[in-house]
Amino acid sequence: MPANDFLTDFHHVATIGATPRNGVDRQAATAEDALTRDWFAAWIHDAGYTLHVDGIGNMFGLIDWTPGAPYVLVGSHLDSQPLGGRFDGAYGVLAALHAARNVDQLVTESGQAPPFNLAVVNWFNEEGGRFPPSVMGSSVFAGLFDEDRMLDTTDLAGITARAALSEIGYLGTDPRPATVSYAEIHIEQGRILEREEIAIGVVDRSWYTQKLDIEVLGEQSHTGATAMADRHDALIAAAKIVLMVNDVTTQFEEESLVSSVGQLTLEPNSPIVVPRRVRLIADLRSGDPQIVQAARTTLLTKIAALAEEHDIQINVTDFDIRPIRYFPEDGLQLAEAAVANLGLSSRRIRTMAGHDSVAMNNIVPSIMLFIPSIDGVSHCEREFSTDSDMVTGLRLLTEVARQLVNG
Ligand code: HGY
Ligand code: MN
Ligand code: MN
Ligand code: MN
Numbered sequence: 001m002p003a004n005d006f007l008t009d010f011h012h013v014a015t016i017g018a019t020p021r022n023g024v025d026r027q028a029a030t031a032e033d034a035l036t037r038d039w040f041a042a043w044i045h046d047a048g049y050t051l052h053v054d055g056i057g058n059m060f061g062l063i064d065w066t067p068g069a070p071y072v073l074v075g076s077h078l079d080s081q082p083l084g085g086r087f088d089g090a091y092g093v094l095a096a097l098h099a100a101r102n103v104d105q106l107v108t109e110s111g112q113a114p115p116f117n118l119a120v121v122n123w124f125n126e127e128g129g130r131f132p133p134s135v136m137g138s139s140v141f142a143g144l145f146d147e148d149r150m151l152d153t154t155d156l157a158g159i160t161a162r163a164a165l166s167e168i169g170y171l172g173t174d175p176r177p178a179t180v181s182y183a184e185i186h187i188e189q190g191r192i193l194e195r196e197e198i199a200i201g202v203v204d205r206s207w208y209t210q211k212l213d214i215e216v217l218g219e220q221s222h223t224g225a226t227a228m229a230d231r232h233d234a235l236i237a238a239a240k241i242v243l244m245v246n247d248v249t250t251q252f253e254e255e256s257l258v259s260s261v262g263q264l265t266l267e268p269n270s271p272i273v274v275p276r277r278v279r280l281i282a283d284l285r286s287g288d289p290q291i292v293q294a295a296r297t298t299l300l301t302k303i304a305a306l307a308e309e310h311d312i313q314i315n316v317t318d319f320d321i322r323p324i325r326y327f328p329e330d331g332l333q334l335a336e337a338a339v340a341n342l343g344l345s346s347r348r349i350r351t352m353a354g355h356d357s358v359a360m361n362n363i364v365p366s367i368m369l370f371i372p373s374i375d376g377v378s379h380c381e382r383e384f385s386t387d388s389d390m391v392t393g394l395r396l397l398t399e400v401a402r403q404l405v406n407g
Contacts, residue, residue: 005098006094006095006098006390006391006394007387007390007391009043009094009097009098010090010091010094010390012039013036013039013078013086013090013094014086014090016032016035016036016039017030017032017033017035017036017080018086019083019381021381021382022086022381022382023080023083023084023085023086023380023381023382023383024080024084024085024086024090025080025082025083025084026078026079026080026084027079027080027081027082027127027129027130028079028124028125028127028128028129028130028131028136028161028164029057029079029124029125029130029131029161029164029165029167029168029170030130030164030168031168033078033079033168034168034169034170036078036090036122037059037078037122037168037170040059040061040078040093040097040122041059043061043097044061044097044120047061047097047101047104049061049062049063049100049120050062050064052172052174052175052176052177053170053171053172053173053174054141054172054173054174054175054176055140055147055151055171055172055173056124056136056137056140056141056147056150056151056161056165057124057125057137057161057165057170057171057172058121058122058123058124058137058138058140058141058172058176059121059122059124059170059172060073060119060120060121060174060176060177061097061100061119061120061121062117062119062177063100063103063104063117063118063119063120064117065104065107065113065114065117065118065405066113066114066115066116066117069115069116069117070116070117070177070178070179070180071116071117071118071119071177071178071179071180072116072117072118072119072179072180072181072182072183072401072404072405073119073120073121073177073179073181073182073183073360073364074096074099074100074118074119074120074121074182074183074184074397074401075092075093075096075119075120075121075122075123075184075356076089076090076091076092076093076096076121076122076123076126076184076185076186076355076356077089077090077092077093077122077123077124077125077126077127077137077356078090078093078122079124079125079126079127080127080129081127081129081379082129083380083381084127084129084379084380084381084383085187085377085378085379085380085381085382085383085384086383087187087373087378087383087384087385087390088127088186088187088189088378088379088383089126089127089186091185091186091187091371091385091390091393092184092185092186093120093122095185095390095393095394095397096120096121096184096185096397096401097120098394098398099394099397099398099400099401100118100119100120100401102394102398102402103118103398103401103402103405104118106402107405114405114406114407115405115406115407116180116181116404116405116406116407117177117405118401118405119177119179121356123135123137123138123141123356124136124137124165124170125137125161126138126354126355126356130155130164131150131153131154131155131161131164132153132211132281132319132320133145133153133211133319133320134320134354135322135354135355135356135358135359136150136153136161137356138356138359138360139359141176141359141360142359142360142362142363143362143363144359144362151165151171156265179360179363179364180364180404181331181364181365181366181367181404182357182360182361182364182365182366182367183357183366183367183368183369183397183400183401183404184355184356184357184360184366184367184368184369185368185369185370185371185393185394185396185397186355186357186368186369186370186371187370187371187372187373187378187383187385188201188349188370188371188372188373188376189352189353189373189376189377189378189379189383190352190373190376191373191375191376192347192349192376193347193349193370193371193372193373194372194373194374194375194376196347197345198345198346198347198372199339199344199345199346199371199372199389199392200335200339200344200345200346200369200370200371200392200393200396201346201347201348201349201369201370201371202332202335202336202339202346202347202348202349202367202368202369202370203327203348203349203350203351203355203357203368203369203370204326204327204332204348204349204350205324205325205326205327205350205351206322206324206325206350206351206354206355206358207285207286207287207324207350207351207352208285208286208287208288208289208292208322208323208324209283209284209285209320209321209322209354210284210285210292210296210318210320210321210322211281211282211283211284211318211319211320211321212281212282212284212296212299212316212317212318212319213279213281213316213317213318213319214238214241214279214280214281214282214303214314214315214316214317215277215278215279215314215315215316215317216234216235216237216238216241216277216278216279216280216312216313216314217234217276217277217312217313217314217315218231218232218233218234218235218237218274218275218276218277218278218310218312219231219232219234219274219276219312220268220273220274220275220276221273221274222272222273222274223271223272223273223274224272226274231274232274232310232311232312233274233275233310234266234275234276234277234278234312235266235275235278236310237278237306237307237310237312237314238264238275238278238280240306241261241280241282241299241303241306241314242261242264242280244299244302244303245259245260245261245282245284245299246259246260248295248298248299249295251294251295251298252286252291252294252295256286256287256288256291257284257285257286257291257292257295258284258285258286258352259282259283259284259285259295260282260283261280261281261282261283262281262283263279263280263281264278264279264280264281265278265279265280266278282299284296285352287324287350289323289324296318299316300316303316322354322358325358325361325362327357327361327366327367327368328361328365328366330365331365331366331367332348332367334367334400334403334404335367335369335396335400338396338399338400338403339396341399342392342395342396342399344392344396349370351368351370353378355368367400367404369393369396369397369400371385371389371390371392371393372385372386372389373385374386
Protein backbone atom coordinates (compact mmCIF):
# COMPACT_ATOMS: atom_id res chain seq x y z
CA MET A 1 0.00 0.00 0.00
CA PRO A 2 1.92 3.02 -1.22
CA ALA A 3 1.85 5.46 1.69
CA ASN A 4 3.84 8.09 -0.13
CA ASP A 5 0.93 9.10 -2.35
CA PHE A 6 -0.93 9.66 0.90
CA LEU A 7 1.78 12.11 1.97
CA THR A 8 1.82 13.69 -1.49
CA ASP A 9 -1.94 14.19 -1.28
CA PHE A 10 -1.75 15.49 2.30
CA HIS A 11 0.95 18.05 1.57
CA HIS A 12 -0.87 19.12 -1.60
CA VAL A 13 -4.13 19.77 0.28
CA ALA A 14 -2.12 21.76 2.84
CA THR A 15 -1.33 24.25 0.04
CA ILE A 16 -5.04 25.01 -0.45
CA GLY A 17 -5.88 28.13 1.56
CA ALA A 18 -2.29 28.11 2.87
CA THR A 19 -1.32 31.06 5.12
CA PRO A 20 2.12 32.73 5.33
CA ARG A 21 3.27 30.84 8.45
CA ASN A 22 2.46 27.28 7.33
CA GLY A 23 -1.16 27.24 8.44
CA VAL A 24 -4.40 27.21 6.48
CA ASP A 25 -7.48 29.41 6.42
CA ARG A 26 -10.36 27.37 4.96
CA GLN A 27 -13.40 28.42 6.93
CA ALA A 28 -16.67 26.61 6.23
CA ALA A 29 -18.20 27.26 2.80
CA THR A 30 -15.59 29.83 1.79
CA ALA A 31 -13.88 29.77 -1.61
CA GLU A 32 -10.92 27.97 0.00
CA ASP A 33 -13.21 25.33 1.52
CA ALA A 34 -14.78 24.94 -1.93
CA LEU A 35 -11.36 24.23 -3.45
CA THR A 36 -10.70 21.37 -0.98
CA ARG A 37 -14.22 20.08 -1.62
CA ASP A 38 -13.54 20.08 -5.37
CA TRP A 39 -10.28 18.21 -4.72
CA PHE A 40 -12.10 15.65 -2.54
CA ALA A 41 -14.81 15.17 -5.22
CA ALA A 42 -12.21 14.69 -7.96
CA TRP A 43 -10.32 12.14 -5.84
CA ILE A 44 -13.53 10.17 -5.26
CA HIS A 45 -14.39 10.24 -8.97
CA ASP A 46 -10.82 9.29 -10.02
CA ALA A 47 -10.93 6.31 -7.64
CA GLY A 48 -14.17 5.16 -9.31
CA TYR A 49 -16.31 5.73 -6.20
CA THR A 50 -19.68 7.50 -5.95
CA LEU A 51 -20.00 11.03 -4.53
CA HIS A 52 -23.03 12.07 -2.46
CA VAL A 53 -23.55 15.56 -0.99
CA ASP A 54 -26.35 15.88 1.57
CA GLY A 55 -28.58 18.81 2.58
CA ILE A 56 -25.99 20.39 4.89
CA GLY A 57 -22.98 19.99 2.64
CA ASN A 58 -21.60 16.76 4.13
CA MET A 59 -19.69 14.93 1.36
CA PHE A 60 -19.60 11.11 1.12
CA GLY A 61 -17.41 8.95 -1.15
CA LEU A 62 -19.28 5.63 -1.37
CA ILE A 63 -17.54 2.28 -2.05
CA ASP A 64 -20.20 -0.30 -2.86
CA TRP A 65 -19.05 -3.91 -2.64
CA THR A 66 -22.35 -5.39 -1.45
CA PRO A 67 -25.45 -3.86 -3.08
CA GLY A 68 -27.90 -2.49 -0.53
CA ALA A 69 -25.63 -3.09 2.47
CA PRO A 70 -25.19 -0.26 5.01
CA TYR A 71 -21.91 1.62 5.34
CA VAL A 72 -19.01 1.94 7.73
CA LEU A 73 -18.12 5.66 7.67
CA VAL A 74 -14.54 6.87 8.01
CA GLY A 75 -13.58 10.53 7.80
CA SER A 76 -13.24 13.92 9.46
CA HIS A 77 -13.42 17.55 8.25
CA LEU A 78 -11.55 19.73 5.71
CA ASP A 79 -12.72 23.09 7.06
CA SER A 80 -10.36 24.99 9.36
CA GLN A 81 -10.26 27.75 11.93
CA PRO A 82 -9.16 31.22 10.76
CA LEU A 83 -5.33 31.08 10.56
CA GLY A 84 -5.66 27.46 11.68
CA GLY A 85 -3.44 24.40 11.40
CA ARG A 86 -3.07 22.27 8.29
CA PHE A 87 -3.47 18.96 10.21
CA ASP A 88 -6.69 19.48 12.23
CA GLY A 89 -9.40 17.56 10.35
CA ALA A 90 -7.57 17.40 7.02
CA TYR A 91 -5.29 14.64 8.29
CA GLY A 92 -8.33 12.52 9.17
CA VAL A 93 -9.98 13.02 5.77
CA LEU A 94 -6.80 12.23 3.80
CA ALA A 95 -6.08 9.19 5.99
CA ALA A 96 -9.70 8.03 5.50
CA LEU A 97 -9.45 8.33 1.69
CA HIS A 98 -6.28 6.25 1.58
CA ALA A 99 -7.41 3.77 4.22
CA ALA A 100 -10.62 3.20 2.23
CA ARG A 101 -8.67 2.66 -0.97
CA ASN A 102 -6.32 0.27 0.87
CA VAL A 103 -9.32 -1.71 2.14
CA ASP A 104 -10.82 -1.69 -1.38
CA GLN A 105 -7.59 -3.25 -2.70
CA LEU A 106 -7.68 -5.89 0.07
CA VAL A 107 -11.32 -6.71 -0.77
CA THR A 108 -10.48 -7.00 -4.47
CA GLU A 109 -7.52 -9.29 -3.72
CA SER A 110 -9.65 -11.44 -1.42
CA GLY A 111 -12.41 -11.75 -4.02
CA GLN A 112 -14.80 -11.73 -1.08
CA ALA A 113 -17.35 -8.89 -0.69
CA PRO A 114 -17.64 -7.93 3.00
CA PRO A 115 -21.05 -7.64 4.75
CA PHE A 116 -20.77 -3.83 4.97
CA ASN A 117 -19.85 -1.18 2.42
CA LEU A 118 -17.45 1.69 3.17
CA ALA A 119 -17.83 5.47 2.78
CA VAL A 120 -15.38 8.33 3.29
CA VAL A 121 -16.90 11.50 4.76
CA ASN A 122 -15.89 15.18 4.76
CA TRP A 123 -18.15 16.78 7.39
CA PHE A 124 -19.45 20.33 6.90
CA ASN A 125 -18.36 23.03 9.35
CA GLU A 126 -16.78 20.97 12.14
CA GLU A 127 -14.87 24.06 13.30
CA GLY A 128 -17.79 26.45 13.80
CA GLY A 129 -15.50 29.49 13.48
CA ARG A 130 -17.60 31.14 10.78
CA PHE A 131 -20.98 29.53 11.58
CA PRO A 132 -21.28 28.58 15.27
CA PRO A 133 -22.01 26.02 16.71
CA SER A 134 -19.12 23.74 15.84
CA VAL A 135 -19.38 20.06 14.86
CA MET A 136 -22.38 21.14 12.76
CA GLY A 137 -22.59 18.78 9.76
CA SER A 138 -22.07 15.58 11.73
CA SER A 139 -24.49 16.74 14.45
CA VAL A 140 -27.19 17.26 11.80
CA PHE A 141 -26.37 13.80 10.37
CA ALA A 142 -26.67 12.33 13.89
CA GLY A 143 -30.01 14.07 14.44
CA LEU A 144 -28.64 16.26 17.26
CA PHE A 145 -29.14 19.54 15.36
CA ASP A 146 -32.03 20.52 13.08
CA GLU A 147 -30.83 20.88 9.49
CA ASP A 148 -32.97 23.91 8.63
CA ARG A 149 -31.97 25.78 11.79
CA MET A 150 -28.29 25.11 11.10
CA LEU A 151 -28.64 26.27 7.48
CA ASP A 152 -30.13 29.50 8.84
CA THR A 153 -27.11 30.23 11.08
CA THR A 154 -25.24 33.35 9.98
CA ASP A 155 -21.66 34.54 9.97
CA LEU A 156 -20.60 37.97 11.26
CA ALA A 157 -21.50 39.49 7.88
CA GLY A 158 -25.05 38.09 8.16
CA ILE A 159 -24.56 35.49 5.40
CA THR A 160 -26.42 32.23 6.10
CA ALA A 161 -24.76 28.82 5.90
CA ARG A 162 -27.44 27.92 3.34
CA ALA A 163 -26.50 30.84 1.05
CA ALA A 164 -22.79 30.18 1.48
CA LEU A 165 -23.12 26.45 0.65
CA SER A 166 -25.34 27.26 -2.32
CA GLU A 167 -22.82 29.86 -3.53
CA ILE A 168 -20.02 27.25 -3.63
CA GLY A 169 -22.30 24.61 -5.15
CA TYR A 170 -22.34 22.22 -2.17
CA LEU A 171 -25.92 22.49 -0.89
CA GLY A 172 -26.72 18.91 -1.83
CA THR A 173 -29.85 16.81 -2.05
CA ASP A 174 -28.37 13.30 -2.02
CA PRO A 175 -29.58 10.72 0.51
CA ARG A 176 -27.42 10.07 3.57
CA PRO A 177 -25.75 6.62 3.68
CA ALA A 178 -27.27 4.13 6.15
CA THR A 179 -24.45 3.76 8.68
CA VAL A 180 -23.45 0.92 11.03
CA SER A 181 -20.27 2.33 12.57
CA TYR A 182 -17.85 5.26 12.38
CA ALA A 183 -14.07 5.64 12.73
CA GLU A 184 -11.98 8.83 12.74
CA ILE A 185 -8.31 9.60 13.19
CA HIS A 186 -7.18 13.07 14.28
CA ILE A 187 -4.25 14.93 15.79
CA GLU A 188 -4.44 15.00 19.60
CA GLN A 189 -4.24 18.81 19.83
CA GLY A 190 -2.74 18.39 23.31
CA ARG A 191 0.64 17.24 24.56
CA ILE A 192 -0.09 13.96 26.41
CA LEU A 193 1.00 11.48 23.69
CA GLU A 194 4.12 13.50 22.94
CA ARG A 195 5.04 13.82 26.63
CA GLU A 196 4.45 10.12 27.36
CA GLU A 197 6.04 9.06 24.01
CA ILE A 198 2.99 7.02 23.04
CA ALA A 199 2.16 6.43 19.37
CA ILE A 200 -1.64 6.31 19.46
CA GLY A 201 -4.40 7.73 21.66
CA VAL A 202 -7.60 5.67 21.81
CA VAL A 203 -10.31 8.15 22.77
CA ASP A 204 -12.61 6.78 25.50
CA ARG A 205 -14.61 9.90 26.37
CA SER A 206 -15.16 13.56 25.66
CA TRP A 207 -15.56 16.33 28.19
CA TYR A 208 -18.44 18.62 29.12
CA THR A 209 -18.55 21.80 27.04
CA GLN A 210 -20.72 24.86 27.50
CA LYS A 211 -20.57 28.27 25.93
CA LEU A 212 -21.98 31.57 27.21
CA ASP A 213 -23.14 34.19 24.70
CA ILE A 214 -22.70 37.51 26.54
CA GLU A 215 -24.08 40.83 25.24
CA VAL A 216 -23.01 44.06 26.93
CA LEU A 217 -25.16 47.12 26.11
CA GLY A 218 -23.71 50.54 27.00
CA GLU A 219 -24.25 53.85 25.24
CA GLN A 220 -22.55 55.23 22.17
CA SER A 221 -20.96 58.66 22.68
CA HIS A 222 -18.06 60.88 21.57
CA THR A 223 -14.67 59.78 22.93
CA GLY A 224 -13.58 63.42 23.09
CA ALA A 225 -16.59 65.52 23.95
CA THR A 226 -18.28 63.25 26.52
CA ALA A 227 -17.37 63.72 30.19
CA MET A 228 -16.01 60.52 31.77
CA ALA A 229 -18.80 60.60 34.38
CA ASP A 230 -21.34 60.51 31.54
CA ARG A 231 -19.93 57.51 29.69
CA HIS A 232 -21.52 54.06 29.58
CA ASP A 233 -18.64 52.27 27.91
CA ALA A 234 -19.65 48.70 26.98
CA LEU A 235 -16.05 47.68 26.33
CA ILE A 236 -14.83 48.51 29.86
CA ALA A 237 -17.39 46.10 31.33
CA ALA A 238 -16.69 43.51 28.61
CA ALA A 239 -12.94 43.69 29.32
CA LYS A 240 -13.63 42.92 33.00
CA ILE A 241 -15.79 39.95 31.91
CA VAL A 242 -12.95 38.56 29.77
CA LEU A 243 -10.72 38.60 32.85
CA MET A 244 -13.48 37.04 35.00
CA VAL A 245 -13.83 34.15 32.51
CA ASN A 246 -10.10 33.49 32.91
CA ASP A 247 -9.95 34.02 36.68
CA VAL A 248 -12.89 31.72 37.49
CA THR A 249 -10.66 28.72 36.63
CA THR A 250 -8.56 29.47 39.74
CA GLN A 251 -11.63 28.66 41.87
CA PHE A 252 -11.09 24.95 41.02
CA GLU A 253 -8.31 22.37 41.05
CA GLU A 254 -5.66 23.23 38.45
CA GLU A 255 -6.68 22.37 34.84
CA SER A 256 -10.02 20.92 36.03
CA LEU A 257 -11.76 23.81 34.23
CA VAL A 258 -10.54 25.52 31.08
CA SER A 259 -12.09 28.70 29.72
CA SER A 260 -11.40 31.52 27.26
CA VAL A 261 -13.26 34.18 25.35
CA GLY A 262 -12.43 33.40 21.72
CA GLN A 263 -14.69 35.84 19.94
CA LEU A 264 -15.50 39.46 20.77
CA THR A 265 -17.36 41.84 18.46
CA LEU A 266 -17.66 45.58 19.06
CA GLU A 267 -20.19 48.16 17.84
CA PRO A 268 -19.77 50.58 16.25
CA ASN A 269 -16.00 49.83 16.35
CA SER A 270 -14.88 53.38 15.51
CA PRO A 271 -11.79 55.00 17.05
CA ILE A 272 -13.67 58.10 18.27
CA VAL A 273 -16.87 56.49 19.52
CA VAL A 274 -17.40 55.08 23.02
CA PRO A 275 -18.52 51.48 22.33
CA ARG A 276 -22.25 50.88 22.50
CA ARG A 277 -22.39 47.07 22.31
CA VAL A 278 -19.99 44.21 22.84
CA ARG A 279 -20.80 40.54 22.21
CA LEU A 280 -18.45 37.89 23.52
CA ILE A 281 -18.49 34.11 23.51
CA ALA A 282 -17.02 32.33 26.56
CA ASP A 283 -16.07 28.64 26.10
CA LEU A 284 -16.11 26.64 29.38
CA ARG A 285 -14.98 22.96 29.47
CA SER A 286 -14.41 20.43 32.21
CA GLY A 287 -14.36 16.70 32.90
CA ASP A 288 -16.95 17.46 35.62
CA PRO A 289 -20.20 19.18 34.53
CA GLN A 290 -20.71 20.39 38.13
CA ILE A 291 -17.54 22.45 37.85
CA VAL A 292 -18.84 24.20 34.72
CA GLN A 293 -22.18 24.85 36.45
CA ALA A 294 -20.41 26.30 39.50
CA ALA A 295 -18.22 28.50 37.29
CA ARG A 296 -21.32 29.66 35.40
CA THR A 297 -23.02 30.61 38.68
CA THR A 298 -19.98 32.59 39.80
CA LEU A 299 -19.81 34.41 36.47
CA LEU A 300 -23.53 35.26 36.43
CA THR A 301 -23.31 36.68 39.97
CA LYS A 302 -20.26 38.80 39.10
CA ILE A 303 -21.75 39.97 35.81
CA ALA A 304 -24.95 41.08 37.55
CA ALA A 305 -22.86 43.15 39.98
CA LEU A 306 -20.90 44.61 37.07
CA ALA A 307 -24.09 45.71 35.28
CA GLU A 308 -25.15 47.46 38.47
CA GLU A 309 -21.76 49.12 38.94
CA HIS A 310 -21.63 50.43 35.37
CA ASP A 311 -25.35 51.13 35.06
CA ILE A 312 -25.55 49.08 31.84
CA GLN A 313 -27.49 46.06 30.59
CA ILE A 314 -25.73 42.68 30.23
CA ASN A 315 -27.56 39.69 28.73
CA VAL A 316 -26.15 36.15 29.13
CA THR A 317 -27.46 33.24 27.04
CA ASP A 318 -26.39 29.60 27.42
CA PHE A 319 -25.61 27.85 24.15
CA ASP A 320 -23.79 24.93 22.58
CA ILE A 321 -23.99 22.62 25.61
CA ARG A 322 -22.25 19.27 24.97
CA PRO A 323 -22.60 16.51 27.59
CA ILE A 324 -19.78 14.03 28.20
CA ARG A 325 -19.94 11.10 25.75
CA TYR A 326 -18.31 7.70 26.36
CA PHE A 327 -17.00 5.56 23.48
CA PRO A 328 -18.07 1.86 23.48
CA GLU A 329 -15.69 -0.63 25.12
CA ASP A 330 -15.61 -3.09 22.24
CA GLY A 331 -14.52 -0.31 19.88
CA LEU A 332 -11.76 0.65 22.30
CA GLN A 333 -10.58 -2.95 22.47
CA LEU A 334 -10.74 -3.39 18.68
CA ALA A 335 -8.54 -0.30 18.28
CA GLU A 336 -6.12 -1.37 21.05
CA ALA A 337 -5.74 -4.85 19.49
CA ALA A 338 -5.07 -3.30 16.08
CA VAL A 339 -2.47 -0.98 17.63
CA ALA A 340 -0.78 -3.93 19.36
CA ASN A 341 -0.79 -5.91 16.07
CA LEU A 342 1.17 -3.07 14.50
CA GLY A 343 3.63 -3.26 17.38
CA LEU A 344 2.70 0.20 18.56
CA SER A 345 2.01 1.73 21.99
CA SER A 346 -1.34 3.25 22.90
CA ARG A 347 -3.22 4.68 25.85
CA ARG A 348 -6.82 5.66 26.47
CA ILE A 349 -7.36 9.39 26.41
CA ARG A 350 -10.15 11.94 26.93
CA THR A 351 -10.66 14.36 24.06
CA MET A 352 -10.62 17.99 25.20
CA ALA A 353 -11.68 19.17 21.73
CA GLY A 354 -15.03 18.57 20.11
CA HIS A 355 -15.06 16.08 17.26
CA ASP A 356 -17.43 14.64 14.65
CA SER A 357 -16.90 11.22 16.25
CA VAL A 358 -18.47 12.52 19.47
CA ALA A 359 -21.61 13.44 17.50
CA MET A 360 -21.60 10.16 15.56
CA ASN A 361 -21.18 8.19 18.78
CA ASN A 362 -24.77 9.16 19.56
CA ILE A 363 -26.12 7.00 16.74
CA VAL A 364 -23.54 4.32 15.91
CA PRO A 365 -20.60 2.69 17.71
CA SER A 366 -17.67 5.01 16.98
CA ILE A 367 -13.90 4.76 17.26
CA MET A 368 -11.72 7.87 17.65
CA LEU A 369 -7.93 7.70 17.33
CA PHE A 370 -5.23 10.31 17.98
CA ILE A 371 -1.69 10.73 16.71
CA PRO A 372 0.72 13.01 18.61
CA SER A 373 0.73 16.80 18.16
CA ILE A 374 4.18 18.34 18.41
CA ASP A 375 4.15 20.85 21.33
CA GLY A 376 0.43 20.09 21.68
CA VAL A 377 -0.52 23.22 19.78
CA SER A 378 -3.57 23.42 17.52
CA HIS A 379 -6.00 25.95 16.06
CA CYS A 380 -2.87 27.89 15.11
CA GLU A 381 -0.41 27.94 12.22
CA ARG A 382 2.29 26.31 14.38
CA GLU A 383 0.24 23.07 14.55
CA PHE A 384 2.45 20.13 13.54
CA SER A 385 2.53 16.32 13.35
CA THR A 386 5.24 14.24 11.67
CA ASP A 387 4.93 12.36 8.37
CA SER A 388 5.85 9.11 10.11
CA ASP A 389 3.17 9.53 12.79
CA MET A 390 0.64 10.31 10.06
CA VAL A 391 1.60 7.20 8.08
CA THR A 392 1.41 5.09 11.26
CA GLY A 393 -2.09 6.42 11.84
CA LEU A 394 -3.06 5.61 8.25
CA ARG A 395 -1.89 2.00 8.69
CA LEU A 396 -3.93 1.76 11.88
CA LEU A 397 -7.07 3.31 10.34
CA THR A 398 -6.76 0.87 7.40
CA GLU A 399 -6.76 -2.08 9.80
CA VAL A 400 -9.66 -0.68 11.88
CA ALA A 401 -11.74 0.03 8.73
CA ARG A 402 -10.94 -3.46 7.38
CA GLN A 403 -12.22 -5.05 10.59
CA LEU A 404 -15.34 -2.87 10.72
CA VAL A 405 -16.47 -3.65 7.15
CA ASN A 406 -16.05 -7.34 7.93
CA GLY A 407 -18.43 -6.97 10.86
O1 HGY B 1 -15.49 22.21 19.08
C1 HGY B 1 -14.29 21.95 19.11
O2 HGY B 1 -13.66 21.86 20.15
C2 HGY B 1 -13.60 21.65 17.79
O3 HGY B 1 -12.28 22.07 17.79
N1 HGY B 1 -14.34 22.21 16.69
MN1 MN C 1 -10.88 18.88 14.23
MN1 MN D 1 -10.53 22.10 15.39
MN1 MN E 1 -17.64 64.28 15.34
